[in-house]
Amino acid sequence: MEIDPFIFRLSIFILSIFIGYFVVWSVTPSLHTPLMSVTNAISSVIIVGAIIASFSSLEGSGISFSNILGFVAVTLAAINIFGGFLVTQRMLQMYKKKEKKKNK
Amino acid sequence: MSANLSSILFLITGVLFILALRGLSSPETSRMGNFFGITGMVLAIVVSILSVDIFFNNLIYFIVALSIGGIIGGIIAFKIPMTAMPQLVAGFHSLVGLAAVLVAVSAYYSPDSFGLGTFQDIKTASIIEMGLGVSIGAITFTGSIIAFMKLQGLMSGSPIAFPGQHYLNALLGILIVSLIGYLIVNQSTQIFWMLIIASLLIGFLIIIPIGGADMPVVISMLNSYSGWAAAGIGFTLENTALIITGALVGSSGAILSYIMCKGMNRSFLNVILGGFGTDSSSSSKNEKTEKKPVKNGNAEDAAFLMKNASSVIIVPGYGMAVAQAQHALREMVDKLKKNDVKVSYAIHPVAGRMPGHMNVLLAEANVPYDEVFELDDINNDFANTDVAYVIGANDVTNPVAKTDPKSPIFGMPILDVEKCKSVLFVKRSMSPGYAGVDNELFYRDNTLMLFADAKKMTENIVKYLD
Numbered sequence: 001m002e003i004d005p006f007i008f009r010l011s012i013f014i015l016s017i018f019i020g021y022f023v024v025w026s027v028t029p030s031l032h033t034p035l036m037s038v039t040n041a042i043s044s045v046i047i048v049g050a051i052i053a054s055f056s057s058l059e060g061s062g063i064s065f066s067n068i069l070g071f072v073a074v075t076l077a078a079i080n081i082f083g084g085f086l087v088t089q090r091m092l093q094m095y096k097k098k099e100k101k102k103n104k
Numbered sequence: 105m106s107a108n109l110s111s112i113l114f115l116i117t118g119v120l121f122i123l124a125l126r127g128l129s130s131p132e133t134s135r136m137g138n139f140f141g142i143t144g145m146v147l148a149i150v151v152s153i154l155s156v157d158i159f160f161n162n163l164i165y166f167i168v169a170l171s172i173g174g175i176i177g178g179i180i181a182f183k184i185p186m187t188a189m190p191q192l193v194a195g196f197h198s199l200v201g202l203a204a205v206l207v208a209v210s211a212y213y214s215p216d217s218f219g220l221g222t223f224q225d226i227k228t229a230s231i232i233e234m235g236l237g238v239s240i241g242a243i244t245f246t247g248s249i250i251a252f253m254k255l256q257g258l259m260s261g262s263p264i265a266f267p268g269q270h271y272l273n274a275l276l277g278i279l280i281v282s283l284i285g286y287l288i289v290n291q292s293t294q295i296f297w298m299l300i301i302a303s304l305l306i307g308f309l310i311i312i313p314i315g316g317a318d319m320p321v322v323i324s325m326l327n328s329y330s331g332w333a334a335a336g337i338g339f340t341l342e343n344t345a346l347i348i349t350g351a352l353v354g355s356s357g358a359i360l361s362y363i364m365c366k367g368m369n370r371s372f373l374n375v376i377l378g379g380f381g382t383d384s385s386s387s388s389k390n391e392k393t394e395k396k397p398v399k400n401g402n403a404e405d406a407a408f409l410m411k412n413a414s415s416v417i418i419v420p421g422y423g424m425a426v427a428q429a430q431h432a433l434r435e436m437v438d439k440l441k442k443n444d445v446k447v448s449y450a451i452h453p454v455a456g457r458m459p460g461h462m463n464v465l466l467a468e469a470n471v472p473y474d475e476v477f478e479l480d481d482i483n484n485d486f487a488n489t490d491v492a493y494v495i496g497a498n499d500v501t502n503p504v505a506k507t508d509p510k511s512p513i514f515g516m517p518i519l520d521v522e523k524c525k526s527v528l529f530v531k532r533s534m535s536p537g538y539a540g541v542d543n544e545l546f547y548r549d550n551t552l553m554l555f556a557d558a559k560k561m562t563e564n565i566v567k568y569l570d
Contacts, residue, residue: 006229009339009347016351019122024356027128029453029478030467032360032460033189034138035128036327039353040196042121042141043334046203048114048152049341053210054166055156056217066214067162071169073206076199078173079180084196085142086181091189091464092138095131098472 034091041084047077105154111344113151118348120144125352131473148345186468187425190457191255194323198248200330201307204241204337205300208234211340212296218341224291230340231291235284237336238296239303244329246307251322254311255457261316269313270377276306310376317422317499317538319457320364321375328357360459367453367479369505369515398534401552403561406493406528407568409552413490415446417482419519420462421455423496423531427558430469433495436562437471439569448485449476450519452500483520492521495530496558498537504544513539526550530561 027035053070057063120140127137184192211218211234212226220230253259283299314322335350365372410416418437424430437447449471455462466476486492494501497519505516521527522545529551536542545551554561 013347016348017355020352020355023125024359030463031128033464039356043200043330043353045148045349046334049207051152055162056214066210069206069210073203074169075173076203078170079177080199082174082177083180092134094467
C-alpha cells in the first residue's frame with residue numbers, strides 16, 4: 001500500500017516541533033523578547049499562501065475575490081515581515097557586552 | 105519552477121528559520137541568526153512567485169501590496185519605543201492570524217488554484233486542515249487585538265468577568281469542533297463562515313478575563329497560536345516551509361507560556377480561566393495596611409545609602425517600563441560605579457508585560473547584558489548585598505510567597521531582596537501589586553519606601569550622588 005503524502009508532512013511537522021522544543025530551550029532568557037518578535041516575523045512566511053491567492057485567477061478573468069483577499073494578506077504579512085525582522089534587528093543591536101575600559 | 109525544486113528550496117527556508125532561532129542562544133550569534141531568518145524569508149517569497157503563473161495585473165497589485173506593507177512595517181519598526189514592545193508583538197500576532205484567515209478563505213473560494221479540488225468539493229483532508237487553520241487564525245486575530253488594546257491602555261487591563269463565561273466558552277469550543285467536523289460532509293459557505301465567526305468570538309472571549317500582569321502568558325500563548333495557524337495553512341497548501349515554521353513558532357510560544365506560568369507558580373489553565381487578583385482586595389486588608397507604620401524616605405536618604413554601600417542589586421519591574429525610567433537608572437548606576445559600588449541587575453521571569461521585557465529596556469539604556477542576571481543566577485547574592493533598589497516591582501519580591509500557603513502567590517519563585525541589609529522600594533503608593541497581596545516587606549525596619557514616580561525619584565537620586 002502506498003503511503004499518503006499527508007503522513008510525510010505530518011512527520012515533518014512532528015519532528016519540527018521537537019527541533020523547536022530543543023532550539024527554544026537553548027535561547028537565553030534575556031533574548032526572549034527578540035525571540036517573540038523573530039518568531040512573529042518568520043510565521044509571516046504565510047505570505048507564500050497569500051502569493052498563491054494573489055495570482056489565483058485564470059488567464060483573462062480579471063481580479064477575483066480570492067485575489068483581493070490575497071493582496072490584503074500580502075500587505076498584512078509584509079507589515080509583519082519588515083516590521084518583525086527590522087525591530088528584531090534594532091533590539092539585537094542594543095545588546096552589548098561590558099566595555100573593557102569605561103571612557104566616562 | 106518544478107515542484108520538486110521548489111519543495112527543496114522551501115525546505116532550505118525551514119532550515120534557515122531553525123538557524124535563526126538557534127542564533128538567539130547568545131547575543132553574539134543573534135544578529136547572524138536574524139540574517140538567516142531574513143534570507144529564509146526572501147527565498148520563500150522568491151520561490152513562491154516563481155512557482156505561480158504570473159499575470160501582469162495581479163503582479164502590479166501584488167507589488168503595491170508588498171510595498172505598502174513593507175513601508176508600514178519599516179516605519180513601525182523604527183518608530184516604536186522599546187517600552188511599547190509588548191503591544192507591538194501582540195499587534196503583529198493579530199496580523200498573522202488575519203493573514204491566515206484571508207489565505208484560508210481565498211483557498212476556500214478558489215481551491216483549484218491551490219490544487220485542492222473545486223469549489224465546495226475540496227478534498228476531505230484539505231478541508232479539515234483549512235478549517236483548523238482558519239479557526240486558529242481567527243482566534244489568534246481577535247485574541248491578539250484584545251491583548252493589544254489592554255497593553256496599549258485602550259481597554260482596562262483589569263479582568264472582565266461575567267457569570268456563565270466559562271460555560272459560554274466551552275459551548276463555543278464544542279461548536280467550533282463540530283463545525284469543522286460538519287465541513288467534511290457539507291462544505292457550504294454558511295458553515296464555513298459560521299466557523300470563522302464562532303472562532304473570532306471565542307478569541308475575544310478567552311482574552312477579556314485575563315488581567316494585565318498575566319499578559320506575558322497571553323502574549324506567549326498567542327505567539328504559539330499564530331504558529332499553529334500557520335502550520336494548519338501549511339498542511340492545506342502542502343507547503344513544507346509553512347509546516348516547519350508553524351511547528352517552530354508553535355512550540356516556541358508554548359515553551360514561553362510554560363516558563364511564564366512557572367515564574368508565577370500557576371497552572372496554564374489557572375491563567376487562562378482568568379480573573380486573578382480580583383477578589384483578594386478585601387476591605388479588612390486595607391485597614392490593616394493603614395495601621396502599620398512604614399519608613400518613608402527621600403532621594404537624599406537613598407543616595408546616601410547607596411553611595412556608602414559596597415554592593416547594590418537593582419530589581420526592575422513593570423513600573424520602570426511605565427515610567428520609562430531605564431535611562432535615568434543607568435545614569436544612577438554609572439554614578440554609583442564611579443563610587444566603587446558593585447552594581448548588578450536581577451530580573452524575575454515575569455517582570456514586565458512580556459518575556460524578556462526588562463532585558464530589552466535595560467539593553468536600550470546601554471546596560472551591558474553581562475551585568476543583568478536571571479533569578480536563579482543571582483538569588484543567592486542578595487544575602488551578601490548591602491542595598492536592593494526595587495524599582496516598579498512588588499509581587500516578585502514578596503516573601504509571603506514562601507511563608508503563607510493561603511496567599512494567592514504562594515509558591516511563586518521570588519527574588520530574595522529581604523536578605524539584603526537594606527531595601528529601597530520606589531513606588532507610587534502603598535497599593536498592593538497585581539495579585540492584590542500586601543507586601544510585608546514594606547513594614548520592615550530595614551526597608552525604606554520612596555514614594556514617587558520611578559523616573560523622577562531616580563533622577564533625584566542622581567542629583568544627590570554628585
